[in-house]
Amino acid sequence: MAEFTFDYERRSRIGLDEAVFCAGKSTAQIAAIVAGVRDGVTGLLLTRLDPEKFEALPVEQRAGLDYDPVSRTAILGAARPIEPGPAVAIVLAGTSDVPMAREAARTLHFNGQAQTTFTDIGVAGLWRLLDRLEEIRLAPVVIVVAGMDAALISVVGGLVSGAVIGLPTSVGYGVAAGGQTALHSGLASCAPGVPIVNIDNGYGAACAALRIMNTLRRHASAVSDHQPGQPGR
Structure with missing residues (x-):
């Protein structure tokens, strides 16, 4: 059986x-x-x-x-063919967060969603984020991957207008507590409208991004089908 x-x-x-x-x-x-x-x-x-x-x-x-x-x-x-349109941004606080970010990136790739990864731009050197900020702002969905205090989630959540998904990681010393501090920091963020997935859950963060991107595509398709002068399908 x-x-x-x-x-x-x-x-x-x-x-x-x-x-x-x-x-x-x-x-x-x-x-x-x-x-x-x-x-x-x-x-x-x-x-x-x-x-x-x-x-x-x-x-x-x-x-x-x-x-x-x-x-x-x-x-x-085979992974699904990459859908036309904008890419999802994956923003990493540091290279220690790469395994979780790669899980998210591979999930997006398998589902045919383009993605762009921005590595090692944590708040300890805020200039690194600011140097890439205009590129990140082009993405309709941003997955922020961060451990330790996960401050990057709140910072990005306060700087970009697209959907921001926080992915706390188990990276960090002592009171980082295997990602508990990052998780609680994300959940307590004062940046409004930032959902948080579970610790190290790159797959879950990618699936949340895919749901948003799929909804945007359906909406764009519906609007296109009902433009004035255009017959509906």
């Missing part, structure tokens, strides 16, 4: 494909899932796939996976 039931209709309901969260699953379970959905989907995203579990997968499965050990993500099959 199969130990999983794949949600093939998720994209039609919410605009996002099901992904496989590999943490807590055995190598045998992951291999069974990959084998079981190979004929049913054109592509599959796997998250939190540790290098040891990846190396333990059958050789033929490893050969068919685009694996990134930094983000611990793997893509089976």
